[in-house]
Amino acid sequence: MPKQRPRTRIQEKNRAAILDAALEVFSRHGFRGSTLDQIAQSAGLSKPNVLYYFSSKEAIHTALLSELLDDWLEPLRALDENADDPVDELMAYVSRKLDMSREMPRESRLFANEIVQGAPRIMGEITGSLRALVDEKAKVISTWADQGKIASYDPYHLIFSIWATTQQYADFDAQMRGILSPAGDEHLDDAARFLDGFYRAALTPH
Amino acid sequence: MPKQRPRTRIQEKNRAAILDAALEVFSRHGFRGSTLDQIAQSAGLSKPNVLYYFSSKEAIHTALLSELLDDWLEPLRALDENADDPVDELMAYVSRKLDMSREMPRESRLFANEIVQGAPRIMGEITGSLRALVDEKAKVISTWADQGKIASYDPYHLIFSIWATTQQYADFDAQMRGILSPAGDEHLDDAARFLDGFYRAALTPH
DNA sequence: CAAAGATTTAACCGGTTGGTTGAAAACGCG
DNA sequence: CGCGTTTTCAACCAACCGGTTAAATCTTTG
Numbered sequence: 001m002p003k004q005r006p007r008t009r010i011q012e013k014n015r016a017a018i019l020d021a022a023l024e025v026f027s028r029h030g031f032r033g034s035t036l037d038q039i040a041q042s043a044g045l046s047k048p049n050v051l052y053y054f055s056s057k058e059a060i061h062t063a064l065l066s067e068l069l070d071d072w073l074e075p076l077r078a079l080d081e082n083a084d085d086p087v088d089e090l091m092a093y094v095s096r097k098l099d100m101s102r103e104m105p106r107e108s109r110l111f112a113n114e115i116v117q118g119a120p121r122i123m124g125e126i127t128g129s130l131r132a133l134v135d136e137k138a139k140v141i142s143t144w145a146d147q148g149k150i151a152s153y154d155p156y157h158l159i160f161s162i163w164a165t166t167q168q169y170a171d172f173d174a175q176m177r178g179i180l181s182p183a184g185d186e187h188l189d190d191a192a193r194f195l196d197g198f199y200r201a202a203l204t205p206h
Numbered sequence: 207m208p209k210q211r212p213r214t215r216i217q218e219k220n221r222a223a224i225l226d227a228a229l230e231v232f233s234r235h236g237f238r239g240s241t242l243d244q245i246a247q248s249a250g251l252s253k254p255n256v257l258y259y260f261s262s263k264e265a266i267h268t269a270l271l272s273e274l275l276d277d278w279l280e281p282l283r284a285l286d287e288n289a290d291d292p293v294d295e296l297m298a299y300v301s302r303k304l305d306m307s308r309e310m311p312r313e314s315r316l317f318a319n320e321i322v323q324g325a326p327r328i329m330g331e332i333t334g335s336l337r338a339l340v341d342e343k344a345k346v347i348s349t350w351a352d353q354g355k356i357a358s359y360d361p362y363h364l365i366f367s368i369w370a371t372t373q374q375y376a377d378f379d380a381q382m383r384g385i386l387s388p389a390g391d392e393h394l395d396d397a398a399r400f401l402d403g404f405y406r407a408a409l410t411p412h
Numbered sequence: 413c414a415a416a417g418a419t420t421t422a423a424c425c426g427g428t429t430g431g432t433t434g435a436a437a438a439c440g441c442g
Numbered sequence: 443c444g445c446g447t448t449t450t451c452a453a454c455c456a457a458c459c460g461g462t463t464a465a466a467t468c469t470t471t472g
Binding site: 243 | 458459460461462463469
């Protein structure tokens with residue numbers, strides 16, 4: 001196991017290859033449904049070589065989760081309490097989240113798999129940094145509502161609804177495609193229009 | 207393998223015990239993450255005895271899915287095109303779906319697990335009966351919109367949004383609890399209030 | 413109650429899985 | 443080049459998993 005701080009070019013490259021392969025495999029099959037052989041093959045390495053860079057299958061999984069969580073929460077973190085128009089600011093958040101479902105579906109499914117199964121390996125982050133961030137942004141949304149700048153809703157459930165309605169396009173992609181049979185990603189353009197109209201109608205102060 | 211049509215009382219009882227145990231186990235760990243031993247133990251039977259009633263692990267899983275799918279879609283099927291007030295009719299659908307998340311979270315997670323992983327064992331039902339039902343109800347919603355009885359949205363994405371915003375309380379229960387720390391199920395009462403206000407605001411014709 | 417059928421399980425099997433070992437190959441550097 | 447370090451992998455292992463077998467036990471029924 002590479003111990004030193006300064007990673008060599010080979011370490012950098014192989015670690016990245018393993019994490020990318022693991023993202024592919026874990027997001028499609030979940031933790032238990034994935035095998036080290038699959039990850040190794042997808043990364044172009046032998047199984048013992050994968051275990052040379054990570055001490056165990058679980059170490060790969062937790063490295064992935066903690067490495068991706070920051071990126072995943074970035075759009076919410078960017079929600080600006082000083083925004084000129086809070087409705088537009090929230091609409092931009094919805095839009096950014098939908099874009100992420102389009103461009104990072106593997107990341108979305110990785111978290112979905114983990115949470116559906118009770119978040120056994122990521123509960124610490126949920127009750128820690130995620131919860132703190134949501135608490136902070138819920139206050140911002142409450143303030144906007146108190147000022148009459150947006151319609152008034154429970155801010156936590158509003159945030160949850162945005163997560164659900166945007167991430168479903170990545171997490172439940174198989175279902176959407178089975179029902180809509182899109183040739184490519186057109187249904188996501190329809191989704192963008194729907195979500196824009198829908199959240200705008202609900203959030204604009206009556 | 208019990209072949210005969212008329213099932214004995216023992217067959218009835220053990221089949222039901224196995225399916226209930228399998229629902230518990232599959233919904234928590236997914237198909238690959240579940241073992242026959244877990245299911246057998248949870249059902250109070252030995253592993254070979256479980257395989258006396260079902261020919262394989264996969265047979266249990268598909269029996270479960272097909273047995274539950276009808277119940278799962280019942281609320282959508284009940285959506286009545288002749289309802290007096292289409293907004294109320296859709297609100298009732300939202301409410302019924304949320305109740306199901308509260309009362310049948312295992313069933314919800316069973317489907318969520320299956321679909322997140324690409325729906326490999328249930329794609330037929332999705333492109334078949336589920337798609338037909340959604341097509342039918344999408345037409346009903348479109349008609350309501352054309353008549354000006356509800357605000358106009360893409361009916362497919364409206365249905366998807368209802369699924370996402372209600373089922374998340376079952377599927378992502380671990381995350382909700384990590385963020386809200388409810389003692390019991392109070393957060394679902396908040397969710398009911400939120401969803402009612404939210405969908406009513408968005409669906410009521412402007 | 414006795415025979416036929418239904419139900420249960422101990423013991424077993426072959427394949428897979430996460431992980432280890434030891435030695436060889438490749439690399440970095442004086 | 444030469445030597446210590448890093449990287450790679452064939453071979454291996456013990457545990458686990460889905461599934462089978464064969465024989466024992468319990469139920470039903472004539």
